[in-house]
Amino acid sequence: MLRTELESYLKAFLNIDAYKDYAPNGLQVEGKNEIQKIVTGVTACQALIDAAIELKADAILVHHGYFWKSEPEVITGFKQKRIKSLLMNDMSLFAYHLPLDGHEELGNNAQLGKLWQLQDITPEPGLVRLGELKQALSINEFVEQVSDTLDRQVLHLPGGPEMVKTVAWCSGGAQGYINQAIDWSADVYISGEVSEQTTHLAKECGIHYLAAGHHATERVGVKALGEHLAEHFGLECIFVDIGNPV
Structure with a gap:
């Protein structure tokens, strides 16, 4: 090509x-x-x-x-x-960068939603997504699910209900978008990184926050895009994961 x-x-x-x-x-x-x-x-x-x-x-x-x-x-x-x-x-x-976060099919956020089996119910266009689990899970069960799918232990800042069903998320360094998740009354907000103030916002606003890793939440989009190019154009696409604990 x-x-x-x-x-x-x-x-x-x-x-x-x-x-x-x-x-x-x-x-x-x-x-x-x-x-x-x-x-x-x-x-x-x-x-x-x-x-x-x-x-x-x-x-x-x-x-x-x-x-x-x-x-x-x-x-x-x-x-x-x-x-x-x-x-x-x-x-x-x-x-x-942002185009690979926001793509409706292969973007990081779309791929994370599939990974966590969330039905997308986002009320307005944007990078932050809102989804719903098929059935409510305990927050501990959901934290374990996210950790397993990303192959890393996520950081959980508690604040929301014991049983969770609505989840907002945005990959990478998007901890500042927690306010959008709060406005949507989500039970959980997930992003890659965390700030000092996030702990207090989660407690005071009744929402769980999961810091799942900037790198970990942004592996899925570029990998999916490579697979798409291989399928449609016959290119050889090899995903190389250079580990990063952040």
């Missing part, structure tokens, strides 16, 4: 123009024209690049790429090493 064809397809499929983001979505580093093998992963760290080089990939597709608005503009230090590694191996880097 031509690099330009892949770039155009992903631009339309992920509807990247609909998002005002903190980094460019799409092709961030240009490599060879023909793409057959893609390594997918959460973050374009050096370990992922090294793995892609070892696998002789033509491109890397990630959720967290480069050129964030808050970072220095100069290409020095670790950034220079990463980009040099890509250029020396003629390897493209594609990155999709």
Whole structure:
């Protein structure tokens, strides 16, 4: 598949123009024209690049790429090493941030909803989702379910009812959206990270908060996107999980 064809397809499929983001979505580093093998992963760290080089990939597709608005503009230090590694191996880097959180089918949030078997009842468009369990579970049962599906022990900040049924969630560093979950009267809110104030909000507003891991909640979208590309275009897509406890 031509690099330009892949770039155009992903631009339309992920509807990247609909998002005002903190980094460019799409092709961030240009490599060879023909793409057959893609390594997918959460973050374009050096370990992922090294793995892609070892696998002789033509491109890397990630959720967290480069050129964030808050970072220095100069290409020095670790950034220079990463980009040099890509250029020396003629390897493209594609990155999709908010579009890969919000995609209605393959996005992180959509995939998490499927993973936890939640019926989506979100009342309005946006990144934060609201779902309903088929039947109410004790909060301990639900915490165990989330931990098992993500293969990590989540941090539970108690505050809600003993039996839970409505769950709001948003992948990554979205702990600030707990207010949206509170407005929706959700029993539980799940995100990747946690802030000091979250403990107090959960207790005072009657909601359980689960910090399930920024990395853990954002593995599912890019993996699903790679599988989609493999199925539809016959590309070889290999998901490489570079472990991260955060």
